[in-house]
Amino acid sequence: MVRQNYENDVRRTALWLLASICVALVIGTTESSAQQRANYRITFKDKGSESFTPDSPSYRSTLAEFTAAALERRQRTGMDPVLTEDDRPLSSAYLTRLRNLGIDVLTESRWRNCVLVNVDTLTANLLTLLPFVSGVHRIAEVHYTTMAVDCNPARPGASARQLDLLNIGPLHRAGVFGQGAMIGVIDNGFRWRSHASMQHLDVRETYDFVYNDTIVSNEAVDVFNQDGHGTLVLSLMGGYAQDSLIGVSPFSTYLLAKSEDMRGEFRVEEDLYAAAVEWLERRGAAVITSSLGYRYFDSTEASTPYSAFDGRTTFASRAVNMAVARGVVCLTAAGNEGPNARTLITPADADSVLTIGGVMRDGEQWPGSSHGPTADGRIKPDFMALGTSVIGAGIGFPSYVSVSGTSMATPQVAGVVALLRSLYPEARPWELRAALTASSELPDTMDSLRGHGLVDATYAAELLGPGIAPPTVVRGTDGSQLVVVTIFNRGPVDPVLIIGNGAPLDPIQRSHPVYVFSVDPATIPSPAVEGLIFVKGRSRPVTIPKEGNAIVCGSDVPNVVASIPSPSHTMARIAPSILSAGQRDVRVLDAGMTPHTAFIIDALGRREEVGIDAGLDIILHIPHLAPGSYRVILAGTTVLSLPLIIR
Incomplete structure (x- = not known):
């Protein structure tokens, strides 16, 4: 073992020296060359081996960098200890090695464990050889939001009713489609790459907890329709096909976890579900939604008694409760065993989860929607969405199907949470829940069958306001660049646009919720300038090109x-x-x-x-x-x- 460790150390040292020599030689030969330099983000594999526990010198020195107000805010969210590994400084050894190679670090990010450097393309490629570097990515000078190929206003077609019941239209018309919100989805699989409505999806990572690989579509050992349910669920959030299906949050980022084995009902699936929740939380999901549940299993495995559905006993319920405690909004389906009482499945009983039931197209209760009370007497579900004749993506023919169940209602509300997350990334789970409750049909009470009822997504956005939608930039008829923004708030506001060190600009048009700023192209350096829209302590960046337009797909832009x-x-x-x-x-x-x-x-x-x-x-x-x-x-x-x- 000693000899093996020695040989490994020698091998690592040799690789490091070779990579360092290569990078140093390249830097030396390209400093005087005409190769184009650009900004690159260098991500490290780890933060080194130094201890970072509350009693360590590194932890104490880092703690001293935080203000009292910052530490109090963290404590209010329940963080204990108040610093995590994300707050740990970058490895000084790695930074020193970069500087010894003649590479200047422009800025650091502890949370992302990366640095920004300015080098030429060849040097950037060779930096990937360094043993402590996990990734090298070029940073674009100007970023434009590109949504779908078809940038007409969203036309939901037959899927309009499911959006209308939750009043999602005003958010979509303002260009709010869930951008920036990361949603974790747990189901039986996902055939998203081959469906026309999901070609655009930003799927960040996938994992199959049944077979321990990254394939979440059907594999040879799966039953024929293994991934059908998950594909439907995903499409209700992520679908974007004009005149056929518009999902609630089609431009969110997705993490997909397959935990359900359609070959039977096995108790191990609840463990796989819990593992998926942990994985999604670690991978950065802000929202986790599942249309799965556990109570009855195959004849050889005992069912879970309803007495265990007290919100804190089953493995699945404990998993989602822990995720919520870490800042994730979790949603799950109530079940399809109604109209009888005490027909919930777990984790629909969980204390902290948002349990979703189903209504019919006229808004009335769907008889098949499960409801509580839970074993400890709490009312479930919490909220409702369309649960019958829901339009979603099929895995065969036809491409779009009409389906029913609380499995279909749940992703719709999860999409609403993603829309709110897009507008209010700093909002805490209980603040989002409070806004949904206040916007609902029954804000001050709960019905035993439908909880607070249907939510109003637009009103919830206004209650949390001011929320600044993604700005759009268009050319005015006088040649000026017009910055158009929708601001969700319960009343008119006074936003300003700040560009560089210039004086704040007031809107030239105020037609709440739409505000328009005018920027003289002569004041914009080529190719673009970065600005910030401020209102009541909140801000949103906007890139203003000197020429041309950068328009968020589907935005409702007035008078341009x-x-x-x-x-x-x-x-x-x-x-x-x-x-x-x-x-x-x-x-x-x-x-x-x-x-x-x-x-x-x-x-x-x-x-x-x-x-x-x-x-x-x-x-x-x-x-x-x-x-x-x-x-x-x-x-x-x-x-x-x-x-x-x-x-």
């Missing part, structure tokens, strides 16, 4: 011009022009051609010709139109189709 991607404005995204009823001139930027014909098509397919002036910019003379959705068609060497909304 149409824009399309083009060779010179490749970062533009097709978004609707929003015009008031009446004659209006609309400028089309960078069409890439000179159209000879323009006309408007309404929702019924009726066509009307549009006057056109084709000079440096293309000016369309929009006739008086009734409020509604239209498409502007430009015909020249090619044909362009632009969305238009008349109010």
Whole structure:
């Protein structure tokens, strides 16, 4: 063993020396070369071997860096000890090795265990050889949000009812689709890559707890429909297919965990479920949702007595309670054993979990929805969503199916939580729960069958306000860059836009909840400038390009011009022009051609010709139109189709 350890140490030392020599040689030969340098994020494999316990010198010196207010805030969230491994400083040995190689560290992140450096491409590639480096990623100079290929306003088609019952439309129209929120989903598998509605999904990680691999779609040993249920569940949050299915939070980031074995009902699945919860919490999920539950198993395994459904006894309930204590919002399905009482499945009984039941399309109670009380007398479910004739993704033909069950209701409310997380990333689980309760049908009481009832996603966002939606940037008719933002709050607010060290800019248009700022392109350095929108102690960054438009897909942008991607404005995204009823001139930027014909098509397919002036910019003379959705068609060497909304 001693000899083996010695040989391993020699091997590691040799690799380190070789990598260091390679990097040093490259740096020495490229300092005077013309290779383009860029910013790279260097992630370390660990933080070294130094102890970081409350009685260690490193812990005490780190603690001294925090203000009293910061420590009090952490204590209020229940952190004990108040510092974690994430707060531990980066390894001084690793930083020294980088500096000895002539690499200057621009900034550090303890939480992400990484540094930012500015090097050329060859050096960046060779840095991956260093034994303490786990990843090297280039940082883009300007980031534009790219959502879906089709950037028209969301058209949910047959899935509209499930969104309407939770009043999600105003959030989607403001460009809030769950961006930045990480959702962990536990189910029987996920066939998301091959379905048209989920091609865009940002799936960060996957893990199969049944076979201990990373494959969460069907494997050879699985039954035919193993991943059907999970695919449906995922699509109700992540689906985005115009006129067929719009999920509640289609642009969130997802972690997918397969814990259910469809070959039978086995007690071990509850352990796999608990392991999945722990994994998702470690991997950074802000929301964990599951449409699984445990009570009855195959004949050879004993069922769980209802007396254990007291919210803190079963393995599954304890797992979700611990996740909530660590800041995760957990949701689970009530079960489909109604209308009788005491028909819950675990972890629907858990103290801290949001248990979701189902309603019918008219909002009335679905008889099949399970309910409590729990073994210790608490009312469950907590909230409701559509549980019958829910439109979701199928794994075969047809591509979209109508299904029922509290399994389908649960991901809808999980998506609502993700929308709120997107607007309020700093909100704590109990604050989100309080907002959902206050927005619900029964904010001050609970019904034994439906808890607080349906939630109102938009009202919950306003109650937590002010919440700043992702800003959009478009070209105004006077050539200015217009920053348009929707702010969710219970009343009008006074936001300001700050760019660099400049004076705060006030909105030029206040039509709550929409606010518009105007920025002179002459004040914007090429290619873009970073700004911050501030309101009541909250802020949201915005990238303002000197030219062209960066538009969040589906945003409801008032009184601005149409824009399309083009060779010179490749970062533009097709978004609707929003015009008031009446004659209006609309400028089309960078069409890439000179159209000879323009006309408007309404929702019924009726066509009307549009006057056109084709000079440096293309000016369309929009006739008086009734409020509604239209498409502007430009015909020249090619044909362009632009969305238009008349109010």
